[in-house]
Amino acid sequence: MKKFSKKNPITLIKLGGSVITNKASSMSLKRQVIEDLVEQIKKIREDFPNEQIIVGHGQGSFAHIPAHKYKTMEGFVSEDSVLGMAVVQDIAARLNREIVKEFLNQDIPAVSFLMSNALITKDKKAEENFFILLKKYLEKGLFPITCGDVIVDKKIGCTVWSTERILNFFTSEFSKNGYKVKRVIHITE
Numbered sequence: 001m002k003k004f005s006k007k008n009p010i011t012l013i014k015l016g017g018s019v020i021t022n023k024a025s026s027m028s029l030k031r032q033v034i035e036d037l038v039e040q041i042k043k044i045r046e047d048f049p050n051e052q053i054i055v056g057h058g059q060g061s062f063a064h065i066p067a068h069k070y071k072t073m074e075g076f077v078s079e080d081s082v083l084g085m086a087v088v089q090d091i092a093a094r095l096n097r098e099i100v101k102e103f104l105n106q107d108i109p110a111v112s113f114l115m116s117n118a119l120i121t122k123d124k125k126a127e128e129n130f131f132i133l134l135k136k137y138l139e140k141g142l143f144p145i146t147c148g149d150v151i152v153d154k155k156i157g158c159t160v161w162s163t164e165r166i167l168n169f170f171t172s173e174f175s176k177n178g179y180k181v182k183r184v185i186h187i188t189e
Contacts (some may be wrong), residue, residue: 004138008052009182010174012167013041016188017058017148020099026061027091029098037187038102045108051182052138054170056146056163057099063092063148067160075156085158088150089116096147103143111137113144115151115166122154131173146170 015037022028045053059067070084071077096112103110113134120128137144148163161169164186171181 003141004052004135006178006180008050009180010052010054011044011182012170012184013053013055014163014167014184014186015055015057015099016186017060017062017064018189019060019187020057021060021062021095023061026065027094028061029095034099034102035105038106038108041103042106042108054134054138054144054146054167055099055103056148056167057095058163059092059095059148062095063088063150066091067150072150072158073160075153075158081157085150088160089114092116092147092149096145099147100145103145108143109141110143110145113137113146115146115149115161119151119161119169120154121151121159121161123156124153124159126169127154129169129173131177134170134173135177 020030020034022030041053066084066087067073070080070088072084072088076082093114096114100110100112118130118133119126134144146166148161150158150160153159167184171184174181
């Protein structure tokens with residue numbers, strides 16, 4: 001089991017939604033691409049055992065479609081907004097579970113780390129967070145997988161945080177807590 005401490009440099013990797021999903025077809029995965037990417041990440045973990053890697057993924061042909069339909073980025077703007085938030089969160093979590101499953105298939109102890117369960121915003125800005133949970137996952141040797149997600153917002157009801165915004169938030173929180181983010185890698189088409 002890998003031990004995580006402030007001495008471990010951190011690498012954040014974003015798997016772009018257009019890389020892991022087929023945008024031409026709703027909720028369609030590129031399974032072979034996902035398998036290949038996970039194999040490469042596994043090799044990096046083996047080659048650099050002292051580095052901590054955290055993976056985030058985009059939503060591609062998954063949550064973007066209902067997020068646009070229900071305007072979840074704008075908050076509770078219609079009578080369908082509450083249902084829309086639930087639908088977007090469900091679809092985002094479904095894709096996340098598929099990515100986690102591939103890491104587990106390759107013997108990496110991956111867990112979902114969904115910001116909808118770890119952050120509350122106010123007017124789209126972080127207001128309250130449970131960053132300690134991410135640190136505890138890492139300390140226990142788990143491999144957190146995050147993704148773009150719909151977040152409860154105190155002012156507008158809900159909003160969407162992209163994977164890029166989440167990884168930037170992680171970078172800021174790690175830095176504030178004395179950890180070193182060595183690099184952020186975006187894998188795109």
